[in-house]
Amino acid sequence: MGEVFGEVYGTRYSKASISRMIEYLRTDVEKWLSRSLEAYYPIVFVDAIHVKVHRKRSVESEAFYVVMAVKEDKTREVLGIFNRPSESATGWNQMFQALRERSLRSIGLVVADGLKSLEDALEETFPGTSLQKCVTHLKRNMFNKVRHGDKGELANDLKKVFRTGDASYTPEQG
Numbered sequence: 001m002g003e004v005f006g007e008v009y010g011t012r013y014s015k016a017s018i019s020r021m022i023e024y025l026r027t028d029v030e031k032w033l034s035r036s037l038e039a040y041y042p043i044v045f046v047d048a049i050h051v052k053v054h055r056k057r058s059v060e061s062e063a064f065y066v067v068m069a070v071k072e073d074k075t076r077e078v079l080g081i082f083n084r085p086s087e088s089a090t091g092w093n094q095m096f097q098a099l100r101e102r103s104l105r106s107i108g109l110v111v112a113d114g115l116k117s118l119e120d121a122l123e124e125t126f127p128g129t130s131l132q133k134c135v136t137h138l139k140r141n142m143f144n145k146v147r148h149g150d151k152g153e154l155a156n157d158l159k160k161v162f163r164t165g166d167a168s169y170t171p172e173q174g
Contacts (some may be wrong), residue, residue, distance in 0.1 A: 002014065002017075002018055003017065007043070022112055022116040023119050033080060034102065034114065035102065036103045037079055037104045038071065039106065040047060040105070041070065041071060041072075041077075041079075041102055041104070041106075041108070042070055042071070042072055043069065043070040043107075043109050043110075044067060044068070044070075044107045044109070044110050045064070045068045045069070045110075045111045045112070045134070046068075046092075046095075046111075046118070047065075048063045048064065048065045048066070048087040048091075049063070049064050050062065050064075050087070051064055051068060054126035060085070063083070063084045063085065063088075063091060064081055064082070064083050064084075065080075065082040065083075065084065065091060065095045066080075066081050067080045067082075067095065067099065069082075073169065079104070080098065080102075082094070082098065087115075087117075087122055088117060089117035090119075092117055092118045092120075093124060095121075095126065096121050096124075096126065097125055099125075100125055100126075106126065106129075107126050107129045109132055110122055110126075110129055110132070111131075112131060112132075112134060112161075113133065113137040118131075119131055139162075142158070143155075
């Protein structure tokens with residue numbers, strides 16, 4: 001870390017200084033991860049990313065559950081990042097329970113990859129919440145169901161339907 005700071009900022013720090021900075025940061029991160037949330041979010045996006053993590057003498061891939069919400073005023077907020085050894089029903093359940101413990105009571109719509117384990121955990125923790133598969137995962141699933149030669153035509157059709165960057169494009173047109 002000291003070398004990285006030296007290269008980036010032109011100042012080298014001792015191991016003790018780096019340890020103090022990390023400890024200071026750790027406290028801030030822990031406060032952020034445990035802060036109270038709003039009781040309701042209209043839209044919540046969830047996904048797990050897999051990152052290689054150094055643990056003692058080995059490097060292993062671990063799941064990081066990332067949760068981002070759209071608030072009623074249409075601003076966005078990262079609700080949390082949760083580390084688990086792997087992506088599983090138990091992990092999703094723990095993640096949703098942790099959000100509930102931080103005052104979240106209701107979600108209008110969850111957008112996710114549509115894994116069955118996620119759907120089950122959502123229903124258990126926030127019953128009745130609608131789940132929508134994200135466009136990227138929806139497209140991937142569609143591409144998996146067509147012959148290789150037809151994927152180009154499907155891609156062109158999907159571009160016409162999913163015009164997400166065009167504010168003038170209405171749901172009725174879709």
